[in-house]
Amino acid sequence: MITEVVDFRSKDYYQAVAVRDKVLRQPLNLQFDPVQLATEVSDLHIVTKIGRQVVGTMIMSASNGKAKMRQVAVLSEIQSVGVGKNMVNFFEQLSKSLELDAVVLHARETAVSFYENLGYTKEGNVFEEVGIPHWKMTKPL
Numbered sequence: 001m002i003t004e005v006v007d008f009r010s011k012d013y014y015q016a017v018a019v020r021d022k023v024l025r026q027p028l029n030l031q032f033d034p035v036q037l038a039t040e041v042s043d044l045h046i047v048t049k050i051g052r053q054v055v056g057t058m059i060m061s062a063s064n065g066k067a068k069m070r071q072v073a074v075l076s077e078i079q080s081v082g083v084g085k086n087m088v089n090f091f092e093q094l095s096k097s098l099e100l101d102a103v104v105l106h107a108r109e110t111a112v113s114f115y116e117n118l119g120y121t122k123e124g125n126v127f128e129e130v131g132i133p134h135w136k137m138t139k140p141l
């Protein structure tokens, strides 16, 4: 298993988009907007691969000294074996190396405990995004 940053529009990037589609979009009957995907050129794309297969992915958007973690997804058949935790650790190390001082994210309510176990704290009140409840969560680095 390897976790690394891959190039926008690389083969691994498109595999990661497919993972995001399967894990995050299809269950909500949502589809990717090509215009929105084009804006990801300025993000960092992180993947975990087993062999040549992307099994997990997340995106980093850095702004105002903080790292925003987005689009966190692990293939359902590989969940609960440590891929997500390993990617979050990788993300935090990368953020520190870029001298960012905190991680911020919008967590689906169903994933809040996952992030709390990794030291993240809820902020404010629950809100709706893509039609489901979310919480803002943060972790200082």
Ligand SMILES: CC(C)(COP(=O)(O)OP(=O)(O)OC[C@H]1O[C@@H](n2cnc3c(N)ncnc32)[C@H](O)[C@@H]1OP(=O)(O)O)[C@@H](O)C(=O)NCCC(=O)NCCS
Pocket: 023, 024, 072, 073, 074, 075, 078, 079, 080, 081, 082, 083, 084, 085, 086, 106, 107, 108, 110, 111, 112, 113, 114, 117
């Ligand atoms: C949430 C998700 C990214 C976690 O990744 P994962 O690879 O399954 O998680 P890990 O195996 O690294 O789990 C780490 C720990 O968190 C726990 N955990 C995993 N998913 C959890 C969840 N949804 N809620 C609570 N705890 C969770 C695991 O049991 C494990 O606990 P342990 O350290 O005591 O053994 C993944 O399950 C996923 O893609 N879910 C669907 C999409 C989603 O919700 N994405 C996040 C959107 S904000």
